[in-house]
Amino acid sequence: MAKQKKTLTTTLIVLLLFVIAVQFIPKAERNDSARGAKAITKQYDVPEKVQSILQKACFDCHSNRTEYPWYSNIQPFAKFMEGHILRGKDELNFDEFGSYAIKKQYNKLRSLENQLENEAMPLRSYTLIHHNARLSNEEISLLTNWSKALRNKMDIKL
Structure with a gap:
């Protein structure tokens, strides 16, 4: 019994030291610039309702204006989030x-429509914590219709 207690205590101490040690792994917050001249809102007409939906459901991963929550400073959550956010910004960045x-x-907008219609975005792992990012059918319809209309205007330029 005493040996089991000592093993358990040693394991808990090692685990605690590990948790403390991983806190020193640096995280990369990438909020480059706010809305610059290349932002979608500077290039195209984005109605206020659409902007609002994009802000609540997309911008944390797909803009330079990520709002990092308190738990983003705690490893391993920080590393997990960092990977998602960096991949999201590399895939589509509304500020770029x-x-x-x-x-x-054109292709990014078409992809946006497909992912919204298939409920692939926003990610379920994101909406579990950010309940306000869950999109209603009306919001999905509004975004996809806006995107399609914008793509139709782009057809002239292609």
């Missing part, structure tokens, strides 16, 4: 949208 070629913009 104007720097994409027109064909890429």
Whole structure:
């Protein structure tokens, strides 16, 4: 019994030291610039309702304006979030949208529509914690209709 207690105590101490040690792993917050000249809102007409939906459901991972929650300072959550956010910004960044070629913009919007319609975005892991990021059918419809209308305007430029 005493040996089991000593083993358990040793294991808990090692675990605690590990948890403390991983807190020193640096995290990369990438909030480059706020809305610059290349932001989608500077390039195209984005109605206020659409902007509001994008802000609540997309911008934390797909803009330069990520709002990092308190738990983003705690490892291993920080590393997990960092990976998701960096991949999200690399895939689509609404604050860099104007720097994409027109064909890429068109394809990103089409991808946005498909992911919204298939409920692939926002990620379930995100909406579990950020309940306000869950999109209603009306909001999905509003975003996809806006995106399709914007793509139709882009067809002229292609």
